[in-house]
Amino acid sequence: MNSRRRFLTLSALGSLTGIGSHQTFGQSKHVKGPIIISTWKTGLRANDRAYEVLQNGGSVLDCVEKGVNVIENDPNNRTVGIGGFPDVEGNVTLDACIMDQRQRCGSVAFLQHIKNPVSVARKVMENTKHVMLVGEGALKFALEQGFKKEMLLTEETLAAWKKRKVEVGKKLPEINIENHDTIGMIARDADGNLSGSCTTSGAGMKLHGRVGDSPIIGAGLYVDNDIGGAAATGWGEAVIENAGSAMVVELMRHGRSPQEACEEIVKRIANKFEDWRSIQVGFIALNKAGQIGAFSIRKGFTYAHHHGGANSEKPADSLLKEG
Ligand code: ASP
Numbered sequence: 001m002n003s004r005r006r007f008l009t010l011s012a013l014g015s016l017t018g019i020g021s022h023q024t025f026g027q028s029k030h031v032k033g034p035i036i037i038s039t040w041k042t043g044l045r046a047n048d049r050a051y052e053v054l055q056n057g058g059s060v061l062d063c064v065e066k067g068v069n070v071i072e073n074d075p076n077n078r079t080v081g082i083g084g085f086p087d088v089e090g091n092v093t094l095d096a097c098i099m100d101q102r103q104r105c106g107s108v109a110f111l112q113h114i115k116n117p118v119s120v121a122r123k124v125m126e127n128t129k130h131v132m133l134v135g136e137g138a139l140k141f142a143l144e145q146g147f148k149k150e151m152l153l154t155e156e157t158l159a160a161w162k163k164r165k166v167e168v169g170k171k172l173p174e175i176n177i178e179n180h181d182t183i184g185m186i187a188r189d190a191d192g193n194l195s196g197s198c199t200t201s202g203a204g205m206k207l208h209g210r211v212g213d214s215p216i217i218g219a220g221l222y223v224d225n226d227i228g229g230a231a232a233t234g235w236g237e238a239v240i241e242n243a244g245s246a247m248v249v250e251l252m253r254h255g256r257s258p259q260e261a262c263e264e265i266v267k268r269i270a271n272k273f274e275d276w277r278s279i280q281v282g283f284i285a286l287n288k289a290g291q292i293g294a295f296s297i298r299k300g301f302t303y304a305h306h307h308g309g310a311n312s313e314k315p316a317d318s319l320l321k322e323g
Helices: 003-017 043-055 060-072 117-127 135-144 155-168 236-241 244-253 258-272
Strands: 035-039 094-099 105-111 132-134 183-188 194-200 221-224 228-234 281-287 292-296 302-307 310-315
Touching: 035 043, 035 060, 035 228, 035 281, 035 292, 043 060, 043 183, 043 302, 043 310, 060 094, 060 117, 060 183, 060 194, 094 117, 094 221, 105 117, 105 135, 117 132, 117 135, 117 194, 132 135, 183 228, 183 281, 194 221, 194 228, 221 244, 228 236, 228 244, 228 258, 236 244, 236 258, 244 258, 244 281, 258 281, 258 292
Parallel strands: 105 132
Antiparallel strands: 035 183, 035 302, 094 105, 094 194, 183 194, 221 228, 228 281, 281 292, 302 310
């Protein structure tokens, strides 16, 4: 479909689905107290831990690191950290990044054998002059920083990988309900300072060496302490092509609510990505005032929202009404 036809289709979809009629987070309303949002249902456990860290006097940066560590450490989660789904050759390769209220950021990509890539990313941010380390270099650095080399491929994930390999044969990886679950988290502390984190094993059955959006500052995650933060999940290539999270934050800078900003960038991706109906992409966003937003291409994207002592999973609105 050419881009004009795609645009027209989307305009029609917009009027059918109420796109543009964003949720009711009044622009002027300031939400008090710490707020933590993270992608998917798994975010609930991460949020609980993140909140606990804040309650115990940790910084908002500690909160977004320790929160997502919980999911990285869970061998039963197939899309993050230990137990993460391997690439097409059977290697678990992890991507992660972190960004704080001082605009500092750290990132690791294509990292093997270390189950907490987000913590390695934090060390890159704090202990080097660089932002991003990849592959062997990232592993060497992690070991020097005291991280332990571990086998990340669990028996269960290996069995699932073998089964999937037979099913997909030589097909390129696809994001579907079984293989997307990247955790992205944005938090604001009681003083209004923001930080964010993002960690994943990436698209299941990806090519060896493939890096997705999650460790790329501006794609999988972006935080500007003056404005807000955003994180992405889903088909990373489409997010990278559109500098997704940075664009969500930029729209908030220009006055859009987090909900409007997420919707606009999902629509932009759908307009530009030829096979947009076959992929999932979702964003969460939180602004300085504490307003939140979430939106995805396909139905089924959820996020976890922690505020005022309550932590709950919420469905995001979507462009397509089917999953
Ligand atoms: N965004 C991740 C990637 O493309 C995958 C995901 O969110 O599930 O690597």
